[in-house]
């Protein structure tokens with residue numbers, strides 16, 4: 711099986727939301743001599759990016775495809791990490807959660823999957839997370855980024871969401887220590903909204919979000 715054939719077969723399995731088939735391709739790749747590192751960096755990450763961009767452009771693509779792409783990427787990456795010759799260093803930490811009052815969790819889980827594939831440690835606080843908890847957990851885990859998902863306009867713009875996290879950081883003199891990143895449907899409708907709510911940046915999907923967060927982690931650490 712050539713490398714191109716492996717990449718094609720992996721992408722097909724993901725497109726079919728067939729996790730078992732994706733793992734079969736990964737096992738075949740290992741038995742053909744590909745290393746775990748090559749599988750993550752040459753198959754899984756580019757494959758996830760390609761699929762996410764195809765799904766975004768395809769009006770017939772469904773939620774399951776979106777979700778499973780990130781889920782498979784996260785699971786394959788976690789399995790491959792145990793086989794890495796030199797385990798890659800975690801590049802940093804992010805606390806991630808859905809804003810207070812908001813119970814939507816699918817987008818957040820996709821973002822978490824994409825972050826894991828980029829070697830970012832994710833502390834997932836779940837849904838309906840009070841602003842105070844974002845700050846407490848970021849301090850406790852020495853995170854570099856606080857990532858807040860909001861799927862509803864009022865949980866994005868409300869006083870108990872991102873704006874409160876910003877206010878708490880300001881009051882505690884912690885603004886230089888953490889960057890705030892937001893995402894979710896309201897930010898896609900209004901690309902300037904992230905500024906209004908006091909975030910440092912936003913991203914439209916999991917792959918772009920993970921890349922942005924990895925970049926901000928490096929900036930905070932520099």
Ligand code: B12
Nearest residue numbers: 812813814815816817820857859862863893894915916919
């Ligand atoms: C599925 C869904 C639900 C499910 C949630 C299941 C779950 N476990 O998550 C259920 C049925 C529970 C639900 C409930 C409700 N929902 Co609802 N829901 C949706 C729906 C159809 C899809 C959301 C979704 O999962 N999308 C798929 C994921 C993959 O996409 P995503 O979340 O946008 O995430 C991607 C990006 O946005 C980005 N991203 C997301 N978060 C983050 C965070 C960061 C940091 C970054 C960088 C990026 C990022 O990356 C993700 C992956 O690529 C949307 C409609 C829509 N089209 O958005 C309505 C929607 C969000 N819901 C809505 C409403 C009103 C509700 C309810 C109030 C309904 C009711 N009357 O009870 C309740 C609210 C409950 C609550 N308190 O939260 C409205 C919100 C309207 C508004 N303007 O505020 C919407 C827009 C539907 C509508 N058109 O009216 N909902």
